[in-house]
Amino acid sequence: RTFVRIDGQVKFLNNSAVKDLPQREVGTPDYSDLPLRDYLSVIEVANPMHRLWSDGRWNKLTLAHGCYWGKCTFCDISLDYIGRYEPINASILCDRIEEIMAQTGTNGFHFVDEAAPPALMRDLAIEILRRGLVVVWWTNIRFESSFTADLCRLLRASGCIAVSGGLEVASDRLLALIKKGVTVAQVAQVTNHFTAAGIMVHAYLMYGYPTQTAQETIDSMEMVRQLFEIGVLQSGFWHRFAMTEHSPVGLDPMAFGVKRTDLTLGSFANNEVDFVDPIGVDHGLFSEGLRKSLFNYMHGVGFDIPLKNWFDFKIPATTIPKKYIQHQIENAAPPVYKDQNRILWIGAQPELMEAEEGFCELIFSGKKEDFAIELPLELGEWVSWLLAKVSYTETLHTLKPIRENYEAELGDFEELTESEVWEILREHGLLVF
Numbered sequence: 001r002t003f004v005r006i007d008g009q010v011k012f013l014n015n016s017a018v019k020d021l022p023q024r025e026v027g028t029p030d031y032s033d034l035p036l037r038d039y040l041s042v043i044e045v046a047n048p049m050h051r052l053w054s055d056g057r058w059n060k061l062t063l064a065h066g067c068y069w070g071k072c073t074f075c076d077i078s079l080d081y082i083g084r085y086e087p088i089n090a091s092i093l094c095d096r097i098e099e100i101m102a103q104t105g106t107n108g109f110h111f112v113d114e115a116a117p118p119a120l121m122r123d124l125a126i127e128i129l130r131r132g133l134v135v136v137w138w139t140n141i142r143f144e145s146s147f148t149a150d151l152c153r154l155l156r157a158s159g160c161i162a163v164s165g166g167l168e169v170a171s172d173r174l175l176a177l178i179k180k181g182v183t184v185a186q187v188a189q190v191t192n193h194f195t196a197a198g199i200m201v202h203a204y205l206m207y208g209y210p211t212q213t214a215q216e217t218i219d220s221m222e223m224v225r226q227l228f229e230i231g232v233l234q235s236g237f238w239h240r241f242a243m244t245e246h247s248p249v250g251l252d253p254m255a256f257g258v259k260r261t262d263l264t265l266g267s268f269a270n271n272e273v274d275f276v277d278p279i280g281v282d283h284g285l286f287s288e289g290l291r292k293s294l295f296n297y298m299h300g301v302g303f304d305i306p307l308k309n310w311f312d313f314k315i316p317a318t319t320i321p322k323k324y325i326q327h328q329i330e331n332a333a334p335p336v337y338k339d340q341n342r343i344l345w346i347g348a349q350p351e352l353m354e355a356e357e358g359f360c361e362l363i364f365s366g367k368k369e370d371f372a373i374e375l376p377l378e379l380g381e382w383v384s385w386l387l388a389k390v391s392y393t394e395t396l397h398t399l400k401p402i403r404e405n406y407e408a409e410l411g412d413f414e415e416l417t418e419s420e421v422w423e424i425l426r427e428h429g430l431l432v433f
């Protein structure tokens, strides 16, 4: 299926007898003929997250074709490259990773998904650990709440160093219109989980969305300032909203309160289209102030400069409370264990040494440190069983059979989850997500 020029005429050839290749059959990209070592590495800015795009070369792969979310109203979701979601599985992905590593001798991967699906990222991370692959990787995501603190720790353990995702306009009214499926509070919590796990975060930021007011632009800027100041965002970029032909906004501008102005056909393509917004904000005025302030925030400076100082015209004062983001992070609900949660141990198996009077010692030898826990023998044996059972080398378990086993053998599972031994295990790699 393609457009070709035949005798000066552009024609669409659609051989419907030939089916699209399923993603699992497209094969592994072959870099073997490229002089990979001769490519230039460019450091555009010193910011360690921002420079990932240009510094060094990353092997490109995708976890899925299209986007698993497929709802954002500014996005070309009616087109095949976004709208047709087709994931592959972790095993095929790791086969491709291993093949490319053998081909190129490099172990850095950039998964260039539109938005990588969290469940598949989880499976990929486990498969990487199981195969003992030493890789570093990063990808695009949506800041959804399934990226819990523990899932982020698992991703980090598998080599994930960075994620980039759309915060778009940091305003709950506009995020709802965009159908992003997240709130600013959720983004703050999720970016905090990534950062705490040691994964850098880049945010795609947007201004000029239909019906956006000057107040919302300034409030969004203040949210971004706070996210950087508290340290849960490391990098970002402000994009001016562009109405594209195949997005829900472009397909039905009136439904979003704006009017398309240019209905003529472009000579090459009609991608970005002109529109008028009755709210009438001149969004171009904000571009330089947003850019300059963000550049400073990315370098860890300028947080104390009043927002109005970034602009050479009068702006409204922000309505966002000074510690809004901090409160959203601090007030995040603590994790509640549910039977359907998955449980996984990403550490090494401990050695059980019997001690005196019905006690034992579990000795853990880790990459970073060795430590030991002294426990009653019965509990020590159960912990030993648990860690072998839910090890990353085994199939993934839900919490239900583990809880049932503990309750049949030793007592109240809730008491265990509130105990010091549970806390120590959690700290050293017992993950529940």
Ligand code: SF4
Pocket: 067, 068, 069, 070, 071, 072, 075, 076, 077, 082, 114, 115, 142, 166
């Ligand atoms: S903007 Fe991103 S998350 Fe939203 S539909 Fe498009 S690709 Fe998916």
